[in-house]
Amino acid sequence: AQTVTQSQPEMSVQEAETVTLSCTYDTSESNYYLFWYKQPPSRQMILVIRQEAYKQQNATENRFSVNFQKAAKSFSLKISDSQLGDTAMYFCALNSGGSNYKLTFGKGTLLTVNP
């Protein structure tokens, strides 16, 4: 069984500052994919960033980057230069492969960016 744990139910950050959201996971698979999804008040799920486990290099997408520590099974998301539009629920998700590529989600972290 695979699990995803997000230990921070809520976080806040000042506009233009940097914030890091934590995520740990567990899987017995050697090849898997990790994702961060953003769900703003509209409730549309938006992919923020993805990381393939076989890649050692941390993924980066503009202001969003991850710190992927495979041995520690840790996958944190860093948001730089936070913007008001970053206010949302953030979900960490794991896909361990298999025939259907099911996603296992963490409970989420509600991030509020304050002006």
Place this chain on the structure above:
Amino acid sequence: GAVVSQHPSWVICKSGTSVKIECRSLDFQATTMFWYRQFPKQSLMLMATSNEGSKATYEQGVEKDKFLINHASLTLSTLTVTSAHPEDSSFYICSASGGAASEQYFGPGTRLTVT
């Protein structure tokens, strides 16, 4: 690219009636579609996985006779909530995957209210 639509976005129905929610992949062929349920301020809970032309695979605890899923084509899956009751009121989200890429693309969700 990779757009998924859901219809309706919001529906109210009376207790005891059935309601159908459509999920369409607009610009790609979805070999696999997923249906989630999300309660307020909670994470996404996978209900079932459907592959085109096959019977859906339901997660433990999900009543297959109550939540009928059909994936008749590579671009359309439907979720029918039969004999709806107020406790079925929730936010339902579908996602679609082209398969090998492991990435899921999410629809905007459907808010169901059963009175």
